[in-house]
Amino acid sequence: MWTLSRIAVYPIKSLDPVFLEQTKIRPSGALVGDRQYALFDQAENVINGKKYPDIHRIRSQFDLAQQTVSLSSPDTSPQTLVFHLIEQRTELENWFSEYFHQQVTLKENSESGFPDDLAAPGPTIISTETYEELARWFPEITVDELRLRFRANLEFTGDFPFCEDRLYSTTDSPVLFQIGSIILAGSNPCKRCVVPSRNPLTGDTDSKFMKTFIRKRKETFPTWAPLELFQNMYRLAVNTRLSRQPNEHSDMMRVGDPVEFLT
Known part of the structure; x- marks a missing residue:
């Protein structure tokens, strides 16, 4: 079995x-919480591992109950910073924008994900x-x-x-x-x-x-x-x-x- x-x-x-x-x-078929958020570059293209290999160097830990993410990367600073996915969206986007050296937007799709x-x-x-x-x-x-x-x-x-x-x-x-x-x-x-x-x-x-x-x-x-x-x-x-x-x-x-x- x-x-x-x-x-x-x-x-x-x-x-x-x-x-x-x-x-x-979810009704779309996606697991609840899976790919609910995605990063988009300044050209409105999704930022993923295929196009942006530097994304592999980001370490992230999520607290799904508290809706927070902890981020760190050796490319920026070993310090780990914690962001609320909703209440600190601007600060979170600024962290990713600094990392990728361009304006980055975090988008959410709670119905079907990405x-x-x-x-x-x-x-x-x-x-x-x-x-x-x-x-x-x-x-x-x-x-x-x-x-x-x-x-x-x-x-x-x-x-x-x-x-x-x-x-x-x-x-x-x-x-x-x-x-x-x-x-x-x-x-x-x-x-x-x-x-x-x-x-x-x-x-x-x-x-x-x-x-x-x-x-x-x-x-x-x-x-x-x-x-x-x-x-x-x-x-x-x-x-x-x-x-x-x-x-x-x-x-x-x-x-x-x-x-x-x-x-």
Whole structure:
């Protein structure tokens, strides 16, 4: 039986995660609090790890109950400063503006957040076994660091590496699965950018990471997985959609919940 083992939300897109014991899901499919905020540069483009590698050097800690974020970076000052996400928005934007050397705006979307895949804005999901397999491909990278590189929302204890690839299909009927009282539909394997090839704390890029990943993914690709959904092999984890509208008062998923196939 598959079991949910970890829940991660990223309150500000591209910054550090918060690990939770339980969470609810919004009608859009996004986990409550995930990518609720995002930074935008002076050209109104989102500031993310793909475009701004220096963002990896920012350390952030969130208190979701108090709605605060603690920020520090060796590029500015080792001093940690605490900001209220709402009441100190101007001060917070000034901190990011100084860091990125341009005017930065912090925007909020409490309904759907700022997902990468607009067609499948639900939580991304991956198995612990997959992370452990990747750690064998890259012995210098720990499982915990791989979590920070690939930034999945949900992690489950499965039965073999890449078993999460069973959560989507090439047919018109999506694979439905349930965690707690929340029903999700698997959409597609998550397309990757340059971010996983970088050290998540420094932003330094390993020039061989992508080539090694693609080569090993080809060598270990499951015979039962839908190859036609892999335009290239640089894909990992599963994008999802919400299958039905949640009940905001009762729908919940918790660490320890079974991950059960419905179709």
